[in-house]
Amino acid sequence: MPNPVVITRPEAQAAPLARRLAAAACPVHVFPLLDILPLQDTTALRVTLSRLSDYAMVAFVSPNAVDAAFAFLDHWPHQVTAAVVGEGSRQALARHGLNDANARIVSPLDLQRTDSETLLQVLDLDALRGKSVLIVRAETGRELLAEQLRAAGIKVEQIAAYRRLPPLLDANKTAQLRWLIAQDNDWLITSSEGLRLLQDMVGQIDKGEGWPGMQQKTLIVPHPRIAETARDLGFKHIILCGSGDDAVYAAIQSRP
Numbered sequence: 001m002p003n004p005v006v007i008t009r010p011e012a013q014a015a016p017l018a019r020r021l022a023a024a025a026c027p028v029h030v031f032p033l034l035d036i037l038p039l040q041d042t043t044a045l046r047v048t049l050s051r052l053s054d055y056a057m058v059a060f061v062s063p064n065a066v067d068a069a070f071a072f073l074d075h076w077p078h079q080v081t082a083a084v085v086g087e088g089s090r091q092a093l094a095r096h097g098l099n100d101a102n103a104r105i106v107s108p109l110d111l112q113r114t115d116s117e118t119l120l121q122v123l124d125l126d127a128l129r130g131k132s133v134l135i136v137r138a139e140t141g142r143e144l145l146a147e148q149l150r151a152a153g154i155k156v157e158q159i160a161a162y163r164r165l166p167p168l169l170d171a172n173k174t175a176q177l178r179w180l181i182a183q184d185n186d187w188l189i190t191s192s193e194g195l196r197l198l199q200d201m202v203g204q205i206d207k208g209e210g211w212p213g214m215q216q217k218t219l220i221v222p223h224p225r226i227a228e229t230a231r232d233l234g235f236k237h238i239i240l241c242g243s244g245d246d247a248v249y250a251a252i253q254s255r256p
Contacts, residue, residue: 033194066092068161087244
């Protein structure tokens with residue numbers, strides 16, 4: 001039987017993979033390291049999305065960005081390119097009816113490294129020069145994509161579509177975290193930010209005493225940058241896989 005897996009994605013993103021692993025007799029625990037919340041005021045988002053045809057390309061930084069935007073979209077302008085940084089976002093577009101058959105979608109070719117850097121490698125920056133591009137994102141996040149596009153002479157707007165916050169470490173969450181650390185399990189970590197938040201959470205509940213035990217866990221990560229963060233935080237057992245549920249599932253199923 002595969003080792004139990006702790007999925008630390010936000011709740012909505014964790015559910016499909018959790019069901020798939022459970023169906024394959026892999027014990028699963030969902031412990032989100034980030035909560036995804038709607039904006040308190042969606043006025044600016046609604047106004048921006050109402051003029052989507054003004055943009056040559058719209059880039060979504062995550063599946064959450066896709067879902068949050070499509071809550072206010074009833075159609076996609078055929079002339080607008082959709083850009084995503086990972087397979088999870090491609091799948092999110094498909095859930096909303098957007099695929100390669102009815103839209104132009106660009107994403108990194110190397111599924112072992114899907115991020116802003118590899119998205120930039122496949123974009124036709126010359127064709128976009130002088131045109132307007134919209135980036136749909138959380139209230140905070142990396143600025144690299146916007147900076148590089150602007151450096152290439154592209155007009156860039158960014159719009160927040162959701163909030164990303166640490167979960168409330170209440171009594172139930174504290175008890176769950178203590179229990180998970182004490183068990184023999186592997187942890188799926190899908191962001192460096194989440195891993196650093198985990199370190200903070202463990203420090204809050206055990207004054208640093210639980211972190212050495214956490215460092216003995218095997219981490220499954222979908223990006224080299226997350227693996228680098230894990231090594232910096234003292235983890236020795238790291239499995240690097242590709243982006244998307246299929247790659248994560250395969251990595252978990254092939255775990256020795």
